[in-house]
Amino acid sequence: MPDTATSEMTASETGKAADAKPLADQQFTTRHAVTIGTERIEYxxxxxxxxxxxxxxxxxxxxxxxxxxxxxxxxxxxxDRPLVFLWNGGPGSSTIWLHMYSYGPRRVVFDGDPLFDTSRWELRENEHSLLDVADLVFVDAPSTGFSRVAPGEDPAQFHGAEADAAVIGDFVTEFVAREKRGDSPIVLFGESYGTIRAPLVADYLQQVPGLFVDGVILLSSLMDVAGTTFGVGVNYGAVGQLPSYAATALYHGVISGDLPTVIAEAEDFALNDYSVALLKGSRLTGAERERIARRLSELTGISAEFILRSNLRVNLWRYVKELLRDRHRTVGRLDTRWTGIDSDTAGETFEDDASYSAPTDPATRALNQYLRADLGWEADRPLLYRHIRPREQWKHRESEQMGIWTPQLEVATVLRAAMNRSPHLKVLLLSGYYDLGTPYFPAELTFDHLHLEPERARNVTKTRYESGHMIYLHEPSLAQTRADLVGFLSSLRGVDAA
Known part of the structure; x- marks a missing residue:
């Protein structure tokens, strides 16, 4: 059934009519092949x-x-063949990005560098797919993609951290049972907010159906939102963003050096002089403030004067506007290698995140066409790639640490608990240097503050790539992440995944 508007009914009316229909299981099956390396794989x-x-x-x-x-x-x-469940984040985003750009058997390939032009693309076989070593299930959360809430049910009941984890956990349980995959290694793969979902789903599966997953993959992770938070008395965001600011300034030629050296210097300064200076606040002397501002300027490419006016805390919204202001350009939030153009150069922040906008249209077009033409999906309404307005609707969870409740959204301690219950659970962290949405440094620091016992800490692997939030949009990083993922999947239960 086509999902476009007809002369008798508008697209909105078509969607409302579809939502009024009783829900029913659906499945469309097709068979294909893909070449990965030198191997032709039928699936x-x-x-x-x-x-x-x-x-x-x-x-x-x-x-x-x-x-x-x-x-x-x-x-x-x-x-011994891993079954990997993959989802994007938002909250409120369908799994369009991972599906169309990363490790499935087909992916969108651009004719040129997507940093400069995303208008010319083609859906091709994906030589970087993980299908040679694992079976893959791409999942859309309620109210996103083609997932649907039953008529008469309030969608808001699923729009919260714990409710969302429960419904996705129930789906995993049901899928594993129906496909008779209870003896397979089970892996949860989340990106962005999906890295908040993954620990919560792992915890839910352990405690409700008693299913202990074997692996958790966190791509562009933010298990503790403090890692990107700026405000009075909040230092974690400023410290955590600094190395990514430095990488960005280096990439755009605002500062000089080589990436490993600049990153190492930024991390050292962030953890030592800078974090102490932020903690002191107004107790800093004038000379100390000047010294810190000069060093921050050297690392970030932002003038010392601007940094001083910002009380030594240049939040990411100011940074993306300020770094290339003299060039009349902004840098992206999700991937700072991208640049954008605003209507003027005087604003506080950019008008649009080019690193989000540019990849959206190709992914949306490709997925709609691919599901219908290649996979036989009969859609009952248009794709909702991003539907929930998280700030207005999403219910976050409070975190408890050592018996103390805080309003901060944090799930790292949930992952730690899941790892302590399950000695075989392994975790892989994949991060991009040019990501300001979920920066790599606070993602790593989160694990540093879990105080895992050595035998559990050995189950965590951290990796970095010269890319942004959607690491896989950078072809060399896509190839490297595939190699790292193959190694990780092959290590589960100590057996070869192929």
Whole structure:
């Protein structure tokens, strides 16, 4: 069924009519092949929805979760073959980015460098896919993508950190049961807010159905929102952003040096002189303030005068506008290698994040066409790649540490608890140097402050790439992440994943 408007009914009316229909399980199956390396791999693609019900005796449908699953055909036993569930974040984003740009059997490939032109692209076989070593399930959260809430149900019941984790956990449980994959290594792969979802889902699965996952992959992670927070008495954001500011200034030629040296100097300054100076606040002497501002200027490319006027804290919104102001350009938030143009150069922040806008159109066009033409999906309404307005609707969770409740959204301690319950659970952290949305340094510092015992700490692997938030948009980084992911997946349960 086409999802475009007709002469009798508008697209909005079509969507409302579709939402009024009772939910039903759906699955469309097609068979394909992809070449990865020198190997031609045949696989089955299943695209559809699984309806989840409430727990009452007379069970009623609550929500239908949309998924696209890719399963390699020539594997005699699934016992040692990882089953990876992938999702993007938002909250409120469908899994369009991971699906169309990263590790599935097809991906959008640009004719040139996407930093400069995303208008020319093609959907091609993906030589960087993980399908040779793992089966993949791309999942859309409720109210995103083609997932649908049952008629009469309030979508807001799923719009919160813990409720979201529960419904995704229920989907994982149901999918594993239906596909008879209970003996396979189970891996949760989240990007951005999806890295908040993944620990919560791992915890939920352990405590509700008793399913202990084998791996958690965190791409562009923010398990503690303090890592990007600026404000009175809040130092974590300023300290955590500094190395990414330095990498950005170096990339755009505002400062000089080589990346490893600049990064090392920025991290050292952030952890020592800068963090102490921020803690002192107004107790700093004038000479100390001048010294700190000069060094920050050398590392970030922002003038010492501007830094002093900002009380030594240049938040990311000012940074993306200020760094290239004299060139009449802004830099991206999700990927600072991208540049944008505003209507004027006098503002406090950019008018648009080019690193978010530029990849959106190709992914949306490609996914809509691909699901229908190649995978046989019969959509009942248009794709909602980003639907929930998180600030207005999303219910965050309070965190508890050592019996003390705080309003700060933080799930790292949830992951620590899951790791302590499950000695075989392994974690892989993938971060980009040019990401200001979920910067690499606070993501790593979060693990440093979990105080894991040595035998648990050995289960955590941290990696960095010369890319931004969507690490896979940088071709060399996509190739390197694939290699690192293959190694990680192959290490689960100490067996070869292929």
């Amino acid at each position: 089955t693609a299943n695209v559809g929805r699984i309806v989840l019900h409430d727990d009452e005796e007379h069970s009623t449908p609550k929500v239908a979760i949309f998924y696209t699953a890719y399963v390699r055909d020539d594997v005699p036993s699934k016992r």
